[in-house]
Amino acid sequence: MKHGFFRFVKSVLFLLALTACIVTAARLLENKDSKIKYNAFFDEARENKLDVLFLGSSHVIDGINPVQLYGEHGITSYNMGGHGSILPATYWELVNALDYCTPKCVVIDTFMLEKDYRYVDVMTGTEDEGTRQASIDQLHLNMDAFPLTKNKAAAVRDLLQDKTNRASFLFDFIKYHSRWSGLSADDYLLLGKKGEDRTNHLFGAEAHFEVEPNIEEFPLLDPQDAMQGETIAADYLRKMISLCQEKGIQVILVQVPFSASEDYQRAGNSAQKIADEFHIPYFNLMYVKNIIDHKSDLSDRGHLNAMGQYKVTAYLGNALGGLGILADHRGDPSYREWEDAQKKWQDTILDAACNPSDLYSELMTLQFPEVSSIIFINRSSNAFYDSTLIRLIEKLSGTRGIEAVSKSHRSYCLVHDSAEGNTVETLGNVPIKDFDASFGKVNFVSPDENYNLLSVGDDLTDNLLDYTNNGNIDVQILVYDNQTHALIRHLYFDYAGMRERPDLDK
Numbered sequence: 001m002k003h004g005f006f007r008f009v010k011s012v013l014f015l016l017a018l019t020a021c022i023v024t025a026a027r028l029l030e031n032k033d034s035k036i037k038y039n040a041f042f043d044e045a046r047e048n049k050l051d052v053l054f055l056g057s058s059h060v061i062d063g064i065n066p067v068q069l070y071g072e073h074g075i076t077s078y079n080m081g082g083h084g085s086i087l088p089a090t091y092w093e094l095v096n097a098l099d100y101c102t103p104k105c106v107v108i109d110t111f112m113l114e115k116d117y118r119y120v121d122v123m124t125g126t127e128d129e130g131t132r133q134a135s136i137d138q139l140h141l142n143m144d145a146f147p148l149t150k151n152k153a154a155a156v157r158d159l160l161q162d163k164t165n166r167a168s169f170l171f172d173f174i175k176y177h178s179r180w181s182g183l184s185a186d187d188y189l190l191l192g193k194k195g196e197d198r199t200n201h202l203f204g205a206e207a208h209f210e211v212e213p214n215i216e217e218f219p220l221l222d223p224q225d226a227m228q229g230e231t232i233a234a235d236y237l238r239k240m241i242s243l244c245q246e247k248g249i250q251v252i253l254v255q256v257p258f259s260a261s262e263d264y265q266r267a268g269n270s271a272q273k274i275a276d277e278f279h280i281p282y283f284n285l286m287y288v289k290n291i292i293d294h295k296s297d298l299s300d301r302g303h304l305n306a307m308g309q310y311k312v313t314a315y316l317g318n319a320l321g322g323l324g325i326l327a328d329h330r331g332d333p334s335y336r337e338w339e340d341a342q343k344k345w346q347d348t349i350l351d352a353a354c355n356p357s358d359l360y361s362e363l364m365t366l367q368f369p370e371v372s373s374i375i376f377i378n379r380s381s382n383a384f385y386d387s388t389l390i391r392l393i394e395k396l397s398g399t400r401g402i403e404a405v406s407k408s409h410r411s412y413c414l415v416h417d418s419a420e421g422n423t424v425e426t427l428g429n430v431p432i433k434d435f436d437a438s439f440g441k442v443n444f445v446s447p448d449e450n451y452n453l454l455s456v457g458d459d460l461t462d463n464l465l466d467y468t469n470n471g472n473i474d475v476q477i478l479v480y481d482n483q484t485h486a487l488i489r490h491l492y493f494d495y496a497g498m499r500e501r502p503d504l505d506k
Contacts, residue, residue, distance in 0.1 A: 034144035039199040041078050042145075045101035049335065051326050052077035053101075054204075055094055055240075056109025056256070057085045062303040063109075063256035065313045066203040067345045070338045072314065073321045074328030079204030081109070082142030084135060087233040088118040089142065091240050092155035096146050098247070104325050105250040107316070108240055110271035110282075114263065116231040119161045136165060143169060201344045207306040208299040209352040211360040213388035215259050215301055217294040223287060226270040227263075234274065241278045250325060253282040256312060257292050259301040283319060291315055296364060296392055306352070307364050346370050346483075353479050354489040359383075362477060362491065363392035372417045372439060372480040376454060376465060377402075379411040381474035383495045401425045411452050413444040419482040439485040456487075466490070 044050050052075060054064050060081030069075050080093055087110075094106065117124055120135045127135075139159065146152050148170060156169045200206075237253075244251045253275050255268040268284055275282035285291055292298070297308030304312060320326055329335045349370045356362035366373045375393065383389050384406035393402045396416045405412040405426060414425040419438035426432060432444040440456040447453060454464045456478075465476055474495040481488045 034141050037141070037200050037204055038145035040201075040203055041080070041097070042100060043199075043337075044076070044078065044203070045097075048101065049076050049329075050078050050101050050103050051075060052105045052107060052320065053094070053097060053103045054079045054081060054107045054109075055090050056081045057090075057111050058083045058303060059111045059256040059258060060109045061204070061206050062208060062299070062305075063309055063312050064107075064316060065205050065207065065309050065345075067201070067205075067338070067341045068310060068313045069317050069320070070330070071342050071345075073317045073326075074330035075317065075320055075326050076329055076335065076338065077103075077203065079202070081204065082138065084138035085142060086112050086115045086118070086120070087240075088236045089120065089139060089159055091236040092151075092159060093142060094240055094243065095151050096143075096149070096155060098243075099149060099151055102247060103249060105252065105320065105323065106240075106244050107252045107254055107320075108237065110237065110253055110255050110268055111258075111264075112267070113233050113237065113270055114227055114231060114267035115233040118159060118232050118236070121160050121162050121165045136160075140169070201341050203341065205309070207309055207348070208303070209306050209361050209365055210299045210357060211296055211305060211364050211388070211392070212298055212300050213295055213360065215294050215298050217259060218261055218265070220287060221262060221265045221269065223269050223272065223284070225266055226273065227266040234270070237271070237274055238277075241274070241280065245278065250323060251278070251280045252319070253280065254316065255282075255284045255286055256304065257285045257288075257308075258303065259294055259298065260286060281319075283316070285312060285315065288315065293391070293395075295388060296360075296395065305364060306349075307367050310368065350481060350488065354491075356491070359475060359493045359495075360388060360392065362493075363389065363396065366416060366477075366479070367395055369418045370482055372419050372437065372482055373415075374442065374454065374456075374464075374478040374480075375412075375414045375416070376452070376476045377412040378472070378474055379409055380472075381495055383474050384412075386495070397423050397425050399425065401427055404428065411446060413452070413454065415442050415444075419480075419485070438482065439480045439487070464490075466492070 054060050054077060058081060061079060061083065064079055066077040066079055069077055080097060082089060082093060085093065090108065120139050121132055123132055123135060143152065143155065153170065156166045160166045160169065241251050253271050255271065260268065265286065268286060272282050272284065292304065292308045292311055297304060297311065299305040329338065349365065349368045353362065353365045353371045356365060365371070377383055390402055390406070393414065394400055397414050402412055402425070405428065408428050410429060412426055413432060414423065415432060415435055415437055416423050417437040422437070424432055424435045426444060429446065431446070432442055435442040441458065443455045443460055445453050451467065452465055455462050456464060464478060470476065470492050473492045475493040477491040478487055479489040479491065480486065
């Protein structure tokens with residue numbers, strides 16, 4: 001009897017140890033991107049701190065910044081956008097999210113309303129295997145972080161046709177069991193206490209500090225020019241609206257702007273009919289004049305860059321604030337994590353301004369209110385003939401003065417003091433004299449044809465332009481922190497290739 005009992009205990013202990021090893025291995029091998037995106041969602045939902053959910057595809061991820069929304073209006077929100085999410089997948093993301101929170105408002109982007117399928121592993125049946133696999137991988141990113149529940153199981157059955165694919169979502173060790181060679185330090189950190197801090201500090205959003213200037217801008221169709229017939233995507237959009245209205249949640253439809261062909265425009269225009277059916281607002285931002293500039297506010301044809309995101313978030317923030325149902329949580333000590341996220345976002349902007357990928361991205365980043373700058377373009381630079389560069393400079397100056405200077409064959413200097421909301425630029429041979437900026441008194445003169453003198457402060461002879469090492473450089477930019485008013489970086493750019501020249505003062 002004793003031997004039998006001990007064998008039984010040993011067997012139980014072995015099975016427990018084996019189970020622990022399998023569970024640990026599963027946690028170690030799983031792709032952590034989904035947890036990093038949604039960790040903060042579960043934290044905030046658990047404390048009932050989310051008043052708004054943003055739903056949709058990567059257009060939403062790159063288009064709406066919850067941290068900015070909080071900073072400007074005190075509205076707490078989460079960006080639930082999923083890469084490649086068709087509206088059936090978005091519907092199930094909403095269903096699963098509502099298991100953890102009940103927001104006051106849900107904002108749904110209508111992109112891909114023309115899609116007439118729901119199985120992400122089948123799609124239309126005409127796609128190649130690589131495209132279908134990418135679609136499955138994107139759904140993993142959107143769903144893996146959610147624990148297995150009745151609603152998650154229902155989502156898997158509804159969105160995937162193949163039983164093997166379904167099984168990989170119900171127990172993702174099936175998908176990730178061979179990931180050993182791809183493990184990184186992050187995988188091990190997320191197993192321990194430190195891993196709990198690995199989170200998305202933009203509450204689900206992403207920001208890209210790049211500018212893609214070669215974007216085709218399609219003429220806008222008449223807003224009444226919509227697609228014909230119904231689609232599966234439209235059915236799921238209606239299901240989302242009905243679900244929210246049953247729960248007393250305000251629903252708003254939106255179309256985040258991008259470079260949309262006629263077919264995409266017709267699909268977006270079709271959402272107005274659905275909004276009218278349910279008597280809810282629809283903000284088709286494709287038709288809002290001057291909200292974005294296609295030549296400077298996109299990181300690629302379909303996605304906004306950080307400045308485009310800033311503009312769209314500001315617009316939607318005003319719309320949400322006008323609802324009268326969302327509280328302003330700024331100053332409430334129980335929302336300290338939102339204040340911390342704001343500081344991290346400001347640091348991100350400062351880092352992007354000090355470490356740009358190229359000149360375009362730098363000029364885009366300098367539009368943020370967190371930084372001020374002085375921009376100098378050498379008289380001999382070919383940068384004066386770059387239309388995208390000129391466009392970005394004009395966004396900072398608020399004038400078309402650089403065009404006149406480019407024709408005069410003189411150097412150009414712009415002081416952009418966003419802390420005080422003032423700018424000044426050279427006009428022909430007229431110098432900048434005693435301009436009171438937040439970071440000091442600025443003077444700029446061109447005493448002779450090949451030499452320019454820029455000073456900040458009382459010493460008018462202290463030239464901040466580097467003529468010793470960079471006298472022939474095309475562009476020099478001085479970046480100032482609006483919190484401290486300190487000079488935090490002096491950047492040098494060669495025009496050729498628009499790449500940054502190494503900073504010799506590093």
